[in-house]
Amino acid sequence: MLMASQNSQCTRKESSRGPWTAEEDQKLAQAIEIHGARRWESIAAKAGLGRRGKSCRLRWLNYLRPNIKRGNISDQEEDLIIRLHKLLGNRWSLIAGRLPGRTDNEIKNYWNSHLSKKIWHEKKGIGATSRGFMPPRSRAMEMKTTDKVKELEGTSKSGEDSIISFNAGNGFFDYSKEGPLNLEWISKFLEEDEGWSVFS
DNA sequence: AACAACCTCAACCGCATCAGA
DNA sequence: GTCTGATGCGGTTGAGGTTGT
Numbered sequence: 001m002l003m004a005s006q007n008s009q010c011t012r013k014e015s016s017r018g019p020w021t022a023e024e025d026q027k028l029a030q031a032i033e034i035h036g037a038r039r040w041e042s043i044a045a046k047a048g049l050g051r052r053g054k055s056c057r058l059r060w061l062n063y064l065r066p067n068i069k070r071g072n073i074s075d076q077e078e079d080l081i082i083r084l085h086k087l088l089g090n091r092w093s094l095i096a097g098r099l100p101g102r103t104d105n106e107i108k109n110y111w112n113s114h115l116s117k118k119i120w121h122e123k124k125g126i127g128a129t130s131r132g133f134m135p136p137r138s139r140a141m142e143m144k145t146t147d148k149v150k151e152l153e154g155t156s157k158s159g160e161d162s163i164i165s166f167n168a169g170n171g172f173f174d175y176s177k178e179g180p181l182n183l184e185w186i187s188k189f190l191e192e193d194e195g196w197s198v199f200s
Numbered sequence: 201a202a203c204a205a206c207c208t209c210a211a212c213c214g215c216a217t218c219a220g221a
Numbered sequence: 222g223t224c225t226g227a228t229g230c231g232g233t234t235g236a237g238g239t240t241g242t
Contacts, residue, residue, distance in 0.1 A: 019236095053227080062210080105231095109208075212234075
């Protein structure tokens with residue numbers, strides 16, 4: 001599905017775009033095997049792909065990397081995503097870090113296409129699958145997330161700052177204090193959060 | 201069967217942050 | 222301490238598929 005718009009941009013940027021072919025995947029995997037998964041611009045060049053390093057990195061992380069799980073997000077995983085999202089907000093990479101084999105991109109897509117809708121319907125008291133009653137993005141991005149955060153948080157300049165701390169259900173959670181890289185507190189939160197309800 | 205509306209998800213972009221010189 | 226290139230992250234886009242009328 002190489003689209004016209006992408007072709008035009010391809011010409012403009014002198015690099016190929018659009019979906020990856022099996023041949024490209026193979027070349028990329030070989031290049032990574034030889035050179036390692038770093039220096040992506042260099043890998044892109046050495047693999048002979050007309051791709052940007054960023055694209056190669058994304059392809060590797062989301063599809064080619066070993067132990068990637070594809071599709072079929074279980075109820076258990078879904079529950080965990082919802083709980084972690086409530087806890088962390090749109091910190092997809094952190095959420096993905098708690099779900100082995102899942103990528104931040106996949107979780108972000110799953111959230112935007114499934115879970116946000118589900119939660120929206122629950123809050124509105126609308127049947128979850130009724131067509132024509134879709135939340136924003138689709139109407140989806142009726143209000144962009146960052147704007148929503150700003151509105152909720154007041155006048156904070158950036159969305160990043162605004163979610164340093166937030167209400168994680170039972171109380172105000174100081175994210176910055178706990179530290180983003182120490183995941184123990186997340187586990188602790190999830191373990192202690194008995195009786196937790198997504199839609200409360 | 202044809203069309204329109206809607207959904208999904210792979211892929212891209214811009215910005216922030218990190219790391220090395 | 223500063224600069225620069227590499228990397229990581231979240232937001233957004235749009236083609237193709239699906240479903241409803």
